[in-house]
Amino acid sequence: MSTASEIYEIDSDLDIIKNTLGVIGAIGDAAQPYLPLISTVTTIITEIFNIYKNVQYNKNICSSLMDQVTAAEAAIKTLERRKKLYEKKFRDINYYKTFLKFIDVMERIKQFIKDISTLSGFKRLMHVNLVKEKFGSLINEFETTMNDLHFATTLFNKEQREIDAMALKSDLEEMSKFLETIGDSVVDANKNINNVLKEVLIIKNHLRYQNSITKNIRATEIEPKKLNDPQIGNSTDTRGNEDSPLVKKLLNGAIEVACKRTKIIDDSTSESQRIQTQLAILGKLKDSPNILKFYGLSKVSNYQVMVFEWAELGTLQELYGGNDIACRSKVQIALDICRGLVFLHTCEILHHDIRCANILMTLRLEPKIANFKYARHDSSHTNKINCLNEIIPWMAPEKLKETPENPVRYTFKCEIFSFGMMLWELAFEKIPYANVEKNKIKEHVLKGNREKISWGVGSPDIQKIQRKFAKIIISDINVRTSLQDIFLKLNKLSMTFGKPGFSPSLLPDGTIDFDGSKPQPQPIELPEMAMNFNFPKIMLFEEGIKAHKKKDYKTAWECFQAHSELGNATAKYWMGYYLSEGYPSGVKDLVRANQLFKAAADDGIPDAQLHYAFSLTNMPGIKFNKKIFSEFSEYLMKAADARNVAAQYNLGDMYLNGQLLCPVNEELGVKYLKLAALNDHIDAIKLLEKKEINIFS
16 A cells, blocks of 8 residues: 555645645544544545546546545545544444445445446446446445544535436446447447457556566467468559568468568567567457557568558558548548547557557558557556657647656546547648647647637538537547547447448549638637553454465454445455355355355455355255356356456356356357466466467467
8 A cells, every 4th residue: 555655746736645644643542543544545535536537438427426535535624623523433433433434435436436437347347237236326325424424515415416317327328329339349249348358458467567477478470481472563562761661461362461670689588578468469459440450470581570461551641641531531530540549448558649640541441550669558657759759749738748857647638639639630631730840839739729620611511520520629639538429429420421332532632622722611729642542443454354364364354254244345255255164163154155255246346256156056955057057157257257367267168168057168168268368377278278279369
């Protein structure tokens, strides 16, 4: 857990730590048992504020929950102002227990916001009704604990309830529309997250921590003999400069690919492992139709090369430099790029350099996001960019403020800004702030100014498209709306103005009036104290986990039991685990353990979901049948989809070999075994090796 000084450095503008320390110094001896509790809840509040800064989805729901968080922050400040009134309450063990429950509720609010603010987290909640139930439960529990702690708040009224209900309804409706239209590269037919996305997340974590499995992750190797020259050559088959040419080849005699020279350093080095892992991730990204496919590594003319999908028309910048792109086509191109970004962001990858020069175009005008030189995990350090001046026109204002002494983290919101500027570039077919000095651009943007949007004359339909496209650009650049919102607006625009059977088209350069030389509408501007009384103390839940690791089972059991009575779901799981192992009586209580596992499982604890599933196979006096199997497989799948490695392995093994009344489904079995193997599960790796299945392909 972070120290108070570390938390303050994370977000000094919240001023939470300063106020909390004031509370600690003022309350007196009666407050002594509350000091670690106040510190813990303060840390949680700070963490929630930091999570909220980068919310990607369900912003209205998160905003409603932030009302509760802000009320909790205010309650801590009230505790300082009214310390004398709380003196008697501080000596009440029931008040102390309620404070512990308050911490648990705040921790669950933090996790809920973290889950629903990302697409992968939202899908782990399984279905919309569960989101509604959890939201309502959290609001009710927060209200109850706040009342029991006598923390005054104006939140609990009819008006606030209506605001919360509207937020929930609005976000869930938008999410349903989004999942219906985003495509199977992100969600499958059952609206579950594409398994490839899960695999990418696992591999990225290995890269982040450089653990034992990293050295085994390799990009696909392509035999040189599988790469041949096209039967009919073309002058554009070789591109780029002499030192690093891009050469067109045919993979397996059919697939047009681009071979780009590269140099992977000695395999024994950590840098080589890092590059190989990044290339393996890039290979997984080919499941998205709007990300340039990377097929693997090979050799051409004794040079090591990376083999990519061939994009005949070059970059989007090159394309608009020699052609005018029809307005409707731009909407479709923007929609497809947005879909590719959704795929990347769901993998928790930030591209870091979104502009038309990094979008490649096929003959069918399908955009492909390319050039992942600066891409990184969203929680990794921001990469140093060597061509900083080159990308200033697309940079977010906060990044323009960056100095070597004060680095600024690149976030999802920075990427949204860059995407908005790329849409402006696409709309007007020119680089933003062309021919303006870089320092002048920075000064202009940091004052809140933006590029102008002013259209030339077009047909009524084209003018409607332009107005709506302008609103999307403005919302990207100024509001930093979510990719979900952008995607839905672009999709609606495409559906409204696209024609059946319509295919994107190119026009001769200079056909369209982009510069407004013809009559045009008005431009739109983008604007440590001794205690003197006896107090029965309950340790923090984390202390119970530490006791368990030290094999101090008596202390751990007492802690888990106390927190279970306060409603802590994870504590219920640990109580169930102890009872299933015969603690504390020496006799296994499988019935009670089963009940506790289910309670924790229904509250979303993956380990509990796994244990509850297997507890159904060993219930005294109950025969395992098809009905029980249905519930067993449901909870085992929940645990597996929540990244429980043991569940992934057991589910894969079960489907592969048809165990426990399960019909054989090799495809599903391999899917879950791959996930377990990527998490370094030895048995899963051996099973796949036996089947001669490459876990990285």
